[in-house]
Amino acid sequence: MIAHPGSEVRVLIRSRPTANFAQELIEYLPDGQTVSVHQRKDSRKGVVNNQLSSWSFRLDGVLHDVSQEEVYGRVGRGVVLGALEGYNGTVMCFGQTGAGKTYTMTGATENYKQRGIIPRALQEVFHEVEQRSDHAFSVHLSFLEIYNETLVDLLASVRGCPGVGPGGMAVVEEAGGGVSVRGLSLHPVHSEEAALNLLFEGEMNRIIGAHALNKNSSRSHCILTVHIESRSRTLSDAKYVTSKLNLVDLAGSERLGKTGSEGQVLKEAMYINKSLSFLEQAILALADRRRDHVPFRQTKLTHALKDSLGGNCNTVLVANIYGEASQIEETLSTLRFASRMKCVQMDPVVNEHTDPVLQVRKLEKEIQLLKQELSIHNTLANRMGMSYDTLSETQVAEIQSQVRRYLEGSLDEINDQFMLLVLSSVWHMCCVLNRQQEQKVKAQLCQNYTLVEKAQSTAGSTAAKVSLCLMLGPVAIKMVLLQTS
Numbered sequence: 001m002i003a004h005p006g007s008e009v010r011v012l013i014r015s016r017p018t019a020n021f022a023q024e025l026i027e028y029l030p031d032g033q034t035v036s037v038h039q040r041k042d043s044r045k046g047v048v049n050n051q052l053s054s055w056s057f058r059l060d061g062v063l064h065d066v067s068q069e070e071v072y073g074r075v076g077r078g079v080v081l082g083a084l085e086g087y088n089g090t091v092m093c094f095g096q097t098g099a100g101k102t103y104t105m106t107g108a109t110e111n112y113k114q115r116g117i118i119p120r121a122l123q124e125v126f127h128e129v130e131q132r133s134d135h136a137f138s139v140h141l142s143f144l145e146i147y148n149e150t151l152v153d154l155l156a157s158v159r160g161c162p163g164v165g166p167g168g169m170a171v172v173e174e175a176g177g178g179v180s181v182r183g184l185s186l187h188p189v190h191s192e193e194a195a196l197n198l199l200f201e202g203e204m205n206r207i208i209g210a211h212a213l214n215k216n217s218s219r220s221h222c223i224l225t226v227h228i229e230s231r232s233r234t235l236s237d238a239k240y241v242t243s244k245l246n247l248v249d250l251a252g253s254e255r256l257g258k259t260g261s262e263g264q265v266l267k268e269a270m271y272i273n274k275s276l277s278f279l280e281q282a283i284l285a286l287a288d289r290r291r292d293h294v295p296f297r298q299t300k301l302t303h304a305l306k307d308s309l310g311g312n313c314n315t316v317l318v319a320n321i322y323g324e325a326s327q328i329e330e331t332l333s334t335l336r337f338a339s340r341m342k343c344v345q346m347d348p349v350v351n352e353h354t355d356p357v358l359q360v361r362k363l364e365k366e367i368q369l370l371k372q373e374l375s376i377h378n379t380l381a382n383r384m385g386m387s388y389d390t391l392s393e394t395q396v397a398e399i400q401s402q403v404r405r406y407l408e409g410s411l412d413e414i415n416d417q418f419m420l421l422v423l424s425s426v427w428h429m430c431c432v433l434n435r436q437q438e439q440k441v442k443a444q445l446c447q448n449y450t451l452v453e454k455a456q457s458t459a460g461s462t463a464a465k466v467s468l469c470l471m472l473g474p475v476a477i478k479m480v481l482l483q484t485s
């Protein structure tokens with residue numbers, strides 16, 4: 001499903017299964033889109049109080065007690081199919097630590113049925129590539145980890161990896177508002193199996209720690225990007241499309257007291273919480289359409305996700321919650337983030353490009369055909385000698401000599417063959433003068449303004465002058481020749 005320009009980011013809630021699901025506090029409404037959360041007042045202070053505060057959040061769907069297959073179908077499939085058509089896509093999981101983000105994105109490795117969105121997306125990409133034989137696809141993978149504000153290439157250990165350049169890794173902005181990570185390796189992949197091997201390799205390199213709420217807690221944010229390029233095999237045009245499919249597993253926010261983290265795990269938690277709070281700030285700014293500045297550069301995470309949070313991207317967020325009563329505050333804060341994200345606007349467009357080499361080849365072919373057409377036209381109009389190629393030195397000398405004789409009066413009549421040569425010459429002079437004039441105007445503009453390249457051709461006026469010459473005959477040509485000599 002491709003988002004319509006101007007629609008909002010799709011947001012779904014997924015709850016981690018638990019025997020102690022707080023039904024009295026978390027209520028999923030029958031519309032399948034609304035969740036109400038009730039919180040006992042002053043529960044933090046231990047005051048016994050039966051009063052409840054309630055909040056209601058309307059999102060795009062609730063994934064409660066559903067299989068991994070259904071999650072992929074409702075969250076991932078549309079974004080993946082869009083990426084194959086040339087739309088950028090992002091699937092991102094957000095939520096407190098232990099709420100099931102990694103389970104949703106990667107899944108349980110020990111059970112095929114429990115594989116998550118990433119392996120299913122890779123499977124779908126290669127299945128589609130095989131099906132769409134009228135297109136040639138090229139697929140590359142990159143796997144970025146952001147750990148304690150440091151960018152790490154999770155596929156740097158892969159054989160043949162070019163390695164990081166002298167400047168190290170950095171998020172860089174591209175023309176047109178996109179971002180890329182300088183120094184991050186890109187790996188060509190030709191099959192699902194090869195892609196899964198890279199995913200496995202990257203997962204092995206991820207930093208995992210243990211604390212009270214999750215014994216396998218991701219201590220970093222991870223972005224697996226599938227870079228897709230597709231060209232038609234049937235149309236020989238120079239157009240091709242590209243897209244980036246970002247599959248993002250964020251580290252979980254955590255209450256330091258609750259997780260009982262110490263030492264390195266505590267330090268990591270502080271970095272994670274800080275980057276997530278900057279992510280919230282960026283989302284707040286994106287959701288507020290009156291704000292023209294979004295603070296993307298405050299952390300590596302927001303900077304790396306600059307082109308993935310709405311805008312020219314088909315974005316879906318999964319808000320993972322852990323529905324136990326003891327986690328109700330974290331659930332509320334996840335749902336608040338989710339409802340802000342739902343206000344972020346998307347304007348996805350197909351990323352279409354033109355291959356310059358193919359374009360030149362195509363234009364040359366077109367010129368050749370037009371010349372042939374023109375020569376047929378000239379033959380029919382009895383102008384068989386008319387040439388649109390550059391005149392040879394002998395032809396130029398011949399014209400000069402005849403013009404001189406004609407102007408001196410020693411030549412009374414100009415024959416047809418000569419006229420055609422003259423017309424050809426006028427055509428070329430007009431072209432040369434036109435180019436010179438264009439360059440002059442450009443140079444003048446450059447002095448005062450930043451020149452905006454615009455194909456503002458004056459070819460029309462050249463063509464008009466030539467047709468005028470054709471209409472008026474030798475007198476006009478004489479004038480043009482006198483003017484330009």
Ligand SMILES: Nc1ncnc2c1ncn2[C@@H]1O[C@H](COP(=O)(O)OP(=O)(O)OP(=O)(O)O)[C@@H](O)[C@H]1O
Pocket residue numbers: 015016017095096097098099100101102103104108214216217218219250251252253320
């Ligand atoms: N929908 C689910 N079905 C079955 N098990 C789940 C589900 N969601 C989460 N779990 C289990 O809960 C545990 C915590 O999940 P997971 O590691 O995915 O959380 P997380 O949000 O990624 O945590 P962190 O932010 O700390 O990395 C794991 O053992 C996982 O297998």
